[in-house]
Amino acid sequence: MIRLIRTTGFLLIVAGALVILTWLIEPLREALRNLWPWYRALPLPVQVGSGLAVIGLLILMISLLWERFEDRENDRSLLDEP
Numbered sequence: 894m895i896r897l898i899r900t901t902g903f904l905l906i907v908a909g910a911l912v913i914l915t916w917l918i919e920p921l922r923e924a925l926r927n928l929w930p931w932y933r934a935l936p937l938p939v940q941v942g943s944g945l946a947v948i949g950l951l952i953l954m955i956s957l958l959w960e961r962f963e964d965r966e967n968d969r970s971l972l973d974e975p
Contacts, residue, residue, distance in 0.1 A: 900955055907951075 915921050932940065 896959075900952075900959070903955060904951060 915925055932943075935943075
């Protein structure tokens, strides 16, 4: 349960950082403004499917990073062996 809460918190931090970056960087803000009407013009199943795919990709990447983070101690012990 704690792992789920930490993952959710990390996702929210990343999402917040992306929102701040898009607000701070003018070209990125303009690109997103031009992309949003095109995305909204797509059929609803395509919108939902692409949204779920992005969420799944984020969860996959975070779980991979978390696994590597947890295994770093084992990797260090492999370097110490003769």
